[in-house]
């Protein structure tokens with residue numbers, strides 16, 4: 341399925357993520373309808389229109405969010421590593437559970453971009469830059485920024501942006517918002533923003549820049565969320581402080597987050613006094629954060645040899661911890677020293693045998709070393725320890741394909757897809773790959789259509805469904821489903837061309 345190589349802007353580091361794994365993005369995009377909203381009852385969603393007339397309904401908000409996410413995927417490279425993505429998602433959900441709207445359907449994703457930044461899009465889509473994860477010194481600092489972005493959503497700070505968006509078609513507005521938040525130059529026709537006038541673009545740009553009152557509120561609510569979740573509220577002032585100090589080092593290259601979130605001494609002092617009111621939280625850092633940051637650092641590096649030198653020197657130090665050893669193992673792996681890599685990781689597993697991250701990393705190494713049966717067994721053991729785990733499930737499915745067991749891979753992909761949380765581009769991609777080897781041709785078309793759709797390419801998605809209908813073997817039910825889906829894609833395309 342060469343046609344499924346969809347990443348449009350693949351940097352060298354993104355290539356590594358792609359080589360190691362398949363794309364992973366969470367979310368609740370569903371198969372039967374492009375609109376998440378149709379699957380979410382309006383009752384547990386805040387009504388964004390209630391404060392200023394019927395500006396945007398919860399259903400419209402969800403539609404805009406889904407279109408925004410497809411646009412993001414077509415405009416930038418996301419981190420496809422299931423382990424890194426899974427970690428960010430877990431931390432995000434922990435914070436959401438302690439926010440003012442714990443039932444709001446948030447989605448977290450990691451953007452492969454060294455700029456220190458994070459942003460909130462419509463529909464609760466929160467983007468975290470790799471640069472932010474690498475800059476944070478501990479979990480509470482990362483969580484501080486994430487809690488701040490979550491608060492922008494729960495406090496409905498995007499309302500003003502919807503006002504301008506309302507004057508455009510939904511896909512156009514979504515593409516515009518994505519381009520601005522990602523910092524991508526406008527004029528990208530693929531994103532469906534060609535017809536946007538400079539005035540409209542300027543309006544949205546202005547309205548996406550939150551007011552100072554919004555920022556203050558997001559800090560206040562964010563700190564409250566941190567405290568409620570048991571994460572140290574000092575994470576927020578601590579991160580602000582370091583960003584503030586770093587501006588001197590950055591010169592003109594001010595971190596992205598600072599250009600939209602100016603950190604003044606006043607702001608640091610305010611968040612500090614709020615944190616003091618709550619007191620120290622019990623969770624300041626986590627081993628998982630340190631491991632994930634080491635993973636990102638090594639896998640994202642353009643210079644694996646230099647990484648290896650750094651981790652060799654760090655691992656020798658007296659205060660070297662587990663994360664340094666894990667980074668060393670990954671560095672050995674990336675520089676081709678697979679024996680040393682496995683040995684180093686094996687030592688870590690002796691002390692902490694149930695850690696999923698160690699297990700999937702070891703299995704990946706085994707696959708590369710040709711120890712296919714051991715790898716498959718390790719995945720199966722891990723899945724019986726953590727049934728339904730999507731990170732392990734995706735790794736396992738990809739390994740089955742690699743091992744030439746496409747039928748089993750297809751079955752497992754379909755099993756995962758029964759879970760709404762799994763209905764993401766990477767899982768559909770796995771299904772498409774497995775089906776292309778072992779399934780009927782029309783099934784490959786249906787799966788590929790979903791992948792193209794989630795990457796924002798409606799025309800290719802439609803083509804795939806039209807192909808599917810040409811094959812024999814589809815049941816009446818399947819035919820009806822494909823036609824209905826085709827109809828949805830056609831309507832979305834019409835909406836894009838409208839206005």
Ligand SMILES: [Zn+2]
Pocket residue numbers: 488489492550555558601
């Ligand atoms: Zn903000």
